[in-house]
Amino acid sequence: MVHLTAEEKAAVSSLQGKVKVDVVGGEALGRLLVVYPWTQRFFDSFGDLSSPDAIMSNRKVKAHGKKVVNSLINGLKNLDNLKGAFAKLSELHCDKLHVDPENFKLLGNVLVCVLARHFGKEFTPQE
Amino acid sequence: MSLTKAERTVILSMWDKISTQADAIGTQALERLFASYPQTKTYFPHFDLHPGSAHLRMHGAKVVAALGEAVKSIDNIGGALAKLSELHAYILRVDPVNFKLLSHCLLVTVASHFPADFTADAHTAWDKFLSIVSAVLTEKYR
Numbered sequence: 001m002v003h004l005t006a007e008e009k010a011a012v013s014s015l016q017g018k019v020k021v022d023v024v025g026g027e028a029l030g031r032l033l034v035v036y037p038w039t040q041r042f043f044d045s046f047g048d049l050s051s052p053d054a055i056m057s058n059r060k061v062k063a064h065g066k067k068v069v070n071s072l073i074n075g076l077k078n079l080d081n082l083k084g085a086f087a088k089l090s091e092l093h094c095d096k097l098h099v100d101p102e103n104f105k106l107l108g109n110v111l112v113c114v115l116a117r118h119f120g121k122e123f124t125p126q127e
Numbered sequence: 128m129s130l131t132k133a134e135r136t137v138i139l140s141m142w143d144k145i146s147t148q149a150d151a152i153g154t155q156a157l158e159r160l161f162a163s164y165p166q167t168k169t170y171f172p173h174f175d176l177h178p179g180s181a182h183l184r185m186h187g188a189k190v191v192a193a194l195g196e197a198v199k200s201i202d203n204i205g206g207a208l209a210k211l212s213e214l215h216a217y218i219l220r221v222d223p224v225n226f227k228l229l230s231h232c233l234l235v236t237v238a239s240h241f242p243a244d245f246t247a248d249a250h251t252a253w254d255k256f257l258s259i260v261s262a263v264l265t266e267k268y269r
Contacts, residue, residue: 034247035254052247109231113250116239123239125155125162125178
């Protein structure tokens, strides 16, 4: 397990306050589906994912992206017990959704790119 | 995996902008690499890796210059980077996993410098391009 230092926790918390949850979540999930199209396999019920424009403007993608980021923000409120905070979601993704853990890395990386895009210079290497 | 015509166009047009800040982008990508993935520092015991160091600026510039060569010969990246490919295989022997890490840091740096240009399509194009470059640099490993 990775552990966050006090500085890292502070950096993450300060950025979190400025994140536009609605926008960032939808953009991150959308980009995941565009940049790594094989991830679309988990979202058959989401409707039109036929082109980057369709994906980025898809209402279900935006709604689900918002859900994901809200969940991450909940994690931020429980940094000292991430395992506990995500226990139910962990079971869901493993036992019901059968998501290859590699996909979490991909989404994480895409989210970092989206944050960098939104925060520019403020998104320092430390962030 | 190869680049579509549209992807090539995106990369070429963005490269014009990127090359005007080449050194800064290269340096920052390396700073992000060493900050986020400290294990990568093991390849640079001979460098001063403090942010802003001359070593970082010099090496960052080198990395982006090499990417520029790949962009210039985007239809033959293997040919353009043949020497670098041998260097990485026989001399540097950087573990292949690190190319993904640096590629990610380059994407993050480009995203932070060019938010408007870094659309989902551009993101895809650059991710693919950097994957191709990484594959070329590791193709002679074994």
